[in-house]
Amino acid sequence: MKHLKKVKTIYCNYLNFEHPGDVGLDYFSHLKFTWKESMLLLTASVVMFLHGIFPPLFDFWYTEYLRKTQERVPIRKRIDKFHSSGIGDPRPYR
Numbered sequence: 001m002k003h004l005k006k007v008k009t010i011y012c013n014y015l016n017f018e019h020p021g022d023v024g025l026d027y028f029s030h031l032k033f034t035w036k037e038s039m040l041l042l043t044a045s046v047v048m049f050l051h052g053i054f055p056p057l058f059d060f061w062y063t064e065y066l067r068k069t070q071e072r073v074p075i076r077k078r079i080d081k082f083h084s085s086g087i088g089d090p091r092p093y094r
Contacts, residue, residue: 037073040065 020030
């Protein structure tokens with residue numbers, strides 16, 4: 001019985017099957033969006049790796065990447081909606 005409670009806790013805390021709808025997307029739109037973002041993030045990782053080796057290279061690129069990301073992903077509004085729904089812990093991660 002203890003194991004079932006643990007599985008239920010894991011399910012409730014980590015698996016949100018309603019997530020695409022929570023952010024206003026259907027499954028395939030969410031999939032397309034996340035794959036595009038992961039490719040942009042991979043590019044950003046390579047750029048920052050190269051910038052670390054040779055700092056003058058891509059001097060302001062990352063700042064611009066972050067600005068564009070904030071325009072594409074209005075995260076604060078979504079986080080507020082998420083926490084106001086009673087799901088999740090509103091405390092910041094430590």
